[in-house]
Amino acid sequence: MDFNYDLAVGTTRELNQKLNAAGTEDADVSVRVLNPKGAHALAVGMTSNVSVDIEGHVGYYCAGMNQKAHITVLGNAGPAVAENMMSGRVVVSGNVSHYAGASAHGGLLVVQGDSSSRCGISLKGANIVVRGSVGHMSAFMAQSGSMVVCGDAGDALGDSLYEARLYVRGSVASLGTDCIEKTLREEHKREIDALLESSGVTGADASEFRRFGSARNLYNFDVDNADAY
Amino acid sequence: MPTKKNSDDKLSRQHELRSRLRESATYPREVIAEIQRAAETGIYDIRGWGAKRKVPNFDDLLFLGASMSRYPLEGYREKCTTSVTLGTRFASKPIELKIPITVAGMSFGALSGPAKEALGRGASAAGTSTTTGDGGMTPEERENSDILVYQLLPSRYGMNPDDLRRADAIEVVVGQGAKPGGGGMLLGQKISERVAGMRDLPEGIDQRSACRHPDWTGPDDLAIKIQELREITNWEKPIYIKIGAARTYYDTALAVKAGADVVVLDGMQGGTAATQDVFIEHVGIPTLPALRQAVEALQELDMHRKVQLVVSGGIRSGADVAKALAMGADAVSVGVAALIALGDNSPQFESDYNELGSSAGFYDDWHEGLDPSGISTQDEELAARFDPVLGGRRLANYLNVLTLETQTLARANGKSHVHNLEPEDLVALTIEASAMAGVPLAGTDWIPGKNNF
Numbered sequence: 207m208d209f210n211y212d213l214a215v216g217t218t219r220e221l222n223q224k225l226n227a228a229g230t231e232d233a234d235v236s237v238r239v240l241n242p243k244g245a246h247a248l249a250v251g252m253t254s255n256v257s258v259d260i261e262g263h264v265g266y267y268c269a270g271m272n273q274k275a276h277i278t279v280l281g282n283a284g285p286a287v288a289e290n291m292m293s294g295r296v297v298v299s300g301n302v303s304h305y306a307g308a309s310a311h312g313g314l315l316v317v318q319g320d321s322s323s324r325c326g327i328s329l330k331g332a333n334i335v336v337r338g339s340v341g342h343m344s345a346f347m348a349q350s351g352s353m354v355v356c357g358d359a360g361d362a363l364g365d366s367l368y369e370a371r372l373y374v375r376g377s378v379a380s381l382g383t384d385c386i387e388k389t390l391r392e393e394h395k396r397e398i399d400a401l402l403e404s405s406g407v408t409g410a411d412a413s414e415f416r417r418f419g420s421a422r423n424l425y426n427f428d429v430d431n432a433d434a435y
Numbered sequence: 436m437p438t439k440k441n442s443d444d445k446l447s448r449q450h451e452l453r454s455r456l457r458e459s460a461t462y463p464r465e466v467i468a469e470i471q472r473a474a475e476t477g478i479y480d481i482r483g484w485g486a487k488r489k490v491p492n493f494d495d496l497l498f499l500g501a502s503m504s505r506y507p508l509e510g511y512r513e514k515c516t517t518s519v520t521l522g523t524r525f526a527s528k529p530i531e532l533k534i535p536i537t538v539a540g541m542s543f544g545a546l547s548g549p550a551k552e553a554l555g556r557g558a559s560a561a562g563t564s565t566t567t568g569d570g571g572m573t574p575e576e577r578e579n580s581d582i583l584v585y586q587l588l589p590s591r592y593g594m595n596p597d598d599l600r601r602a603d604a605i606e607v608v609v610g611q612g613a614k615p616g617g618g619g620m621l622l623g624q625k626i627s628e629r630v631a632g633m634r635d636l637p638e639g640i641d642q643r644s645a646c647r648h649p650d651w652t653g654p655d656d657l658a659i660k661i662q663e664l665r666e667i668t669n670w671e672k673p674i675y676i677k678i679g680a681a682r683t684y685y686d687t688a689l690a691v692k693a694g695a696d697v698v699v700l701d702g703m704q705g706g707t708a709a710t711q712d713v714f715i716e717h718v719g720i721p722t723l724p725a726l727r728q729a730v731e732a733l734q735e736l737d738m739h740r741k742v743q744l745v746v747s748g749g750i751r752s753g754a755d756v757a758k759a760l761a762m763g764a765d766a767v768s769v770g771v772a773a774l775i776a777l778g779d780n781s782p783q784f785e786s787d788y789n790e791l792g793s794s795a796g797f798y799d800d801w802h803e804g805l806d807p808s809g810i811s812t813q814d815e816e817l818a819a820r821f822d823p824v825l826g827g828r829r830l831a832n833y834l835n836v837l838t839l840e841t842q843t844l845a846r847a848n849g850k851s852h853v854h855n856l857e858p859e860d861l862v863a864l865t866i867e868a869s870a871m872a873g874v875p876l877a878g879t880d881w882i883p884g885k886n887n888f
Contacts, residue, residue: 218666219666219670222666223669246659246662246663247659247662247663247666250663250666250667251596251666251667251668253596265659266656266659266660266663267650267659267660267662267663270663270667271595271596271599271667273596285650285651285656286649286650286651289649289650290591290594290595290596290650292595292596305649305650308591308649308650309591309594309649309650311594311595311635324649327649327650328590328591328645328649330591330635331635346649347645349634349635349636350635368635368636368637368640369637425623425637425640425641426623426639426640426641427478427622427641429476429477429478
């Protein structure tokens with residue numbers, strides 16, 4: 207059953223319990239959360255396809271470890287939004303702080319504004335679409351999954367990257383260790399198109415993006431690469 | 436043609452010369468060998484095990500026992516209980532252990548699947564917990580461990596909310612005694628298809644996991660991170676924070692501040708599957724002084740026994756267990772000793788160790804994945820040498836011996852619960868150990884640094 211929850215009178219603990227209870231029947235439930243006022247750990251550990259709209263700014267770890275749920279933040283999000291997400295979808299209408307989508311294994315994170323540093327750090331299979339720009343050290347040690355940045359990327363993009371795919375439309379301040387530009391082939395354009403479409407991000411054309419990935423030079427230690435570390 | 440007399444002369448001349456050889460204290464043979472190895476390979480030495488250097492340790496302490504002024508307990512009749520509850524501060528489902536000895540975190544990846552299974556079997560048979568590692572939770576491990584602690588590590592390999600909820604406790608790993616400030620390392624030889632799959636990595640690459648968590652920095656962030664973990668697990672599970680022994684007084688206080696139910700403190704003798712030798716031997720402080728500092732921090736915050744303290748790093752015998760408890764720990768953890776109990780470094784494999792240029796009792800190249808005992812490997816043929824049922828039995832035996840020894844020492848000091856052991860029961864054999872452990876030098880009332888001298 208759909209419901210509203212007002213954090214001006216309720217607590218994070220009760221909200222999360224109600225969200226989990228709403229999910230146990232795996233019904234298509236919609237929940238509005240009012241007055242989040244930067245609270246931490248909202249809508250974390252969700253396990254079913256509940257739709258949660260949080261009307262305001264949120265603090266740390268919003269939508270952490272999400273499974274299946276569709277969570278929308280109508281405002282800005284603090285550090286590590288959708289950290290370790292497994293599946294589902296998290297949309298932030300404003301900007302996000304650092305570590306957005308950290309170590310996320312699956313699902314889709316959409317940031318309509320800009321992201322601070324280390325967006326997609328240790329990414330493990332999820333997809334991230336940022337309409338604006340991302341800060342320095344984004345996709346640091348990212349292992350798999352894709353990150354689409356419609357704006358610019360800060361310094362040291364993709365440092366110590368593994369197999370994640372990075373697409374940037376604007377400028378890249380600098381590339382991190384072992385990250386190189388690669389050819390944007392048709393399959394990559396198709397991937398960008400699909401991610402833009404499912405994110406609802408318009409006004410960007412897949413062919414405008416550049417692709418970055420791992421040079422794979424540091425996969426096995428070689429003393430002649432010691433300067434790279 | 437050399438005559439017999441000539442060759443005898445030559446031999447005695449050689450003996451005479453050899454007896455004049457003097458080994459340098461600054462450049463002993465192992466130092467020369469390391470310089471030669473470095474020059475040949477161009478890479479630092481990586482190895483497993485923990486610090487091999489001699490440091491003040493529990494062997495430098497003695498129990499006083501009972502006499503005229505203290506009553507002992509009858510060894511075979513009077514009860515000396517050993518149970519421990521961990522996680523009484525915030526968790527609604529604390530951990531109940533029958534013995535004050537747990538099995539430390541070791542990864543599937545570093546160890547074979549059957550070895551992890553054996554750790555679960557042994558710990559469960561002895562009524563205690565075992566711990567996952569960098570690489571996630573395997574189903575075999577969960578199935579065979581009555582009480583399983585799930586580690587949250589910087590790499591987040593295999594981290595997922597289902598396993599988080601399946602765990603009995605959660606351990607946020609900030610550091611490890613063998614390498615405080617160092618991340619994980621698993622070299623390509625051990626990144627098999629299954630290990631790679633669990634970690635989302637390409638097969639056969641050298642995996643170097645991060646030394647810092649990806650989504651928090653410092654104790655203020657960590658407090659919020661712990662709030663998230665508690666929300667996800669319904670505030671049921673104890674949350675441990677594991678630290679490597681460094682600035683232990685402050686690190687313990689900050690762990691308490693960040694909201695830990697349990698602090699796990701790993702001294703520099705603590706083991707590792709693969710770390711640079713220079714890191715193992717030169718960073719961090721020994722278990723002995725670290726334990727005293729942690730207890731002091733807890734006492735000053737009025738949190739001793741409220742936030743439980745688990746100490747690891749060179750725990751080998753019941754004497755070590757009893758001394759750690761007497762100094763104020765609530766429980767201890769064993770890692771290297773558990774592997775030895777399973778059969779690692781067994782003389783049974785001496786010829787195999789010799790082929791690898793080592794010997795039973797010395798083998799520490801666990802990172803190479805060639806372990807003849809089949810424990811620290813991902814090679815299926817080697818792993819098949821190891822019987823997890825027998826290994827589990829051996830570990831349970833070992834844990835039971837540690838417990839019996841601990842009880843023996845507790846009774847000798849007149850204690851009906853092992854937690855009643857106290858610093859007052861201890862003296863130190865050396866000035867160094869006295870200063871580090873904060874117990875008097877035997878036969879004196881002197882503790883260096885106390886009472887202004």
